[in-house]
């Protein structure tokens with residue numbers, strides 16, 4: 001059954017929180033001097049730049065734009081969240097580039113990876129907190145059936161390559177670490 005889009009976005013957030021928690025664990029190990037974990041971090045960011053950045057955030061942008069047409073909504077706050085989608089996109093891709101280099105044997109500054117990863121995780125967590133705490137309740141409250149009918153054609157359901165059943169052995173590895181090994 002097709003999940004209503006706002007429920008799906010909420011489920012996505014819960015999944016991203018799990019991946020960010022796994023990132024925290026991997027980064028803590030790396031900071032202790034371990035050289036393991038870069039591959040997993042690379043896979044996580046590979047996913048983050050292909051799922052949240054390509055589907056989740058653009059879908060939110062479509063819903064946010066509809067929300068902005070409703071009287072009494074704080075447009076500045078919504079615009080700020082849309083701008084954060086761009087910022088998060090830049091941060092995730094910058095981090096993926098560094099991780100791509102490290103898994104391919106290039107010399108990289110490990111401190112730089114840690115810094116970029118921390119920045120990315122902080123940005124995404126804070127962003128999701130605002131959405132969950134303020135914006136999603138506003139969407140549920142203000143968007144009418146007519147609003148949803150207007151935009152739903154642009155919000156096709158897309159299978160998540162990790163959490164809807166991993167599509168590769170490597171994503172399965174991430175799934176098991178993020179979900180099962182808790």
Ligand SMILES: [Fe+2]
Nearest residue numbers: 057060127131
């Ligand atoms: Fe968002």
Ligand SMILES: [Fe+2]
Nearest residue numbers: 009060128131
């Ligand atoms: Fe979101």
